[in-house]
Amino acid sequence: MSAAPPLIQARGLVRIYGMGDAEVRALDGADLDVARGSFVTLMGPSGSGKSTMLNSLGCLDVPTAGSYRLEGREMVGLDKKQRALVRREKLGFVFQGYNLLERSTAVENVELPLIYRGVGAKERRARALEALAQVGLADRAEHLPSELSGGQQQRVAIARALVSDPEVLLADEPTGNLDTKMSHDVMRLLRRLNQERGLTIVMVSHEPEMATYTDRVVHFRDGRVEREERPEPSL
Numbered sequence: 579m580s581a582a583p584p585l586i587q588a589r590g591l592v593r594i595y596g597m598g599d600a601e602v603r604a605l606d607g608a609d610l611d612v613a614r615g616s617f618v619t620l621m622g623p624s625g626s627g628k629s630t631m632l633n634s635l636g637c638l639d640v641p642t643a644g645s646y647r648l649e650g651r652e653m654v655g656l657d658k659k660q661r662a663l664v665r666r667e668k669l670g671f672v673f674q675g676y677n678l679l680e681r682s683t684a685v686e687n688v689e690l691p692l693i694y695r696g697v698g699a700k701e702r703r704a705r706a707l708e709a710l711a712q713v714g715l716a717d718r719a720e721h722l723p724s725e726l727s728g729g730q731q732q733r734v735a736i737a738r739a740l741v742s743d744p745e746v747l748l749a750d751e752p753t754g755n756l757d758t759k760m761s762h763d764v765m766r767l768l769r770r771l772n773q774e775r776g777l778t779i780v781m782v783s784h785e786p787e788m789a790t791y792t793d794r795v796v797h798f799r800d801g802r803v804e805r806e807e808r809p810e811p812s813l
Contacts, residue, residue: 583650585746585778586612586635591644593630593801604630605641606801612746617772617779619789622798629750631798632782636669636748637661649745666694670739670747674754676731678723678738684710685719688738695742709737713767729760733767740771747771749781753788765791 593605605627612618620628633639634646637653640661646653648668656664665671678687688706697705710719713733723731732752739747749768753761769791771777781792789795790809797804 582614584611585614585649586610586780587645587647588631588635589645591631591634591646592642593627593634593639594642603801605634605644607644608798608802610635610796610803612778612780614778615772615776616794617769617792618781619792619795620780620782620798621784621786621789621795622804626798627801628782628798630801632748632750632780635746635780636671637664666691666742668745670742670744672732672735672739672747672749672752674751676723676728676735676755678731678734680723683720683722684715684726684734684737687723687734688741691738691742705741706737709741710734712740712771713737727760728756729763732756732760732764736764736767736771740777745778747777747779749779751782751784753783753785761785761788 588608588610591605591608592603595602595604608627608631610631620631622628630639634641637656641654644654648664653664685703685706688709689702692702692705707716707719710716713736715730715733715737718726718730723734726734752768753764756764765788768779768781772779783789793808795807795809797806
């Protein structure tokens, strides 16, 4: 039997910003495959292309050239409305800044993606509470972000990303604003979600210690994949 095609397949991605002397090739022919159920870290120095790759995979940015297939469907060439639909139906996002609404409770923040999907209030609340329970915050559902630690706020953000049951979770420096203990707590949570739910995760990080929680580390330099490695698992 032939191997299953990758969930994510990028070939020759190019992303050019500016023109003439101001031209910047943030991606310069980058290739990347991500298997379903894997946990991958993108690393590299500032300007290496790792964040541009993540934004391209998240349909937040449009490559100048190349091919990006998600579940076999070509993403390059989709219009703005089609990209928004892919983000809503297939992708979950976690950012370095938690991006929570300060005047909304944890459960209200988690409900937001379901509001955009038109899910009814009763089902929306039940699913949001379930997502909070998955990240260990069932007892903090009615707390405001200001009443939560940084690590707890990031868990709320992860619950918000999970509530729509995405195919892929894209995490951009998810531990960047956290201390060491909280960082490891968040990484253990992401690893558990990957292993128990089979959730595919692609993460950008500059911290080698955090990358040890993942299956594979892809190093970027000058807009291309420089090398790959499989880290020793973190205990």
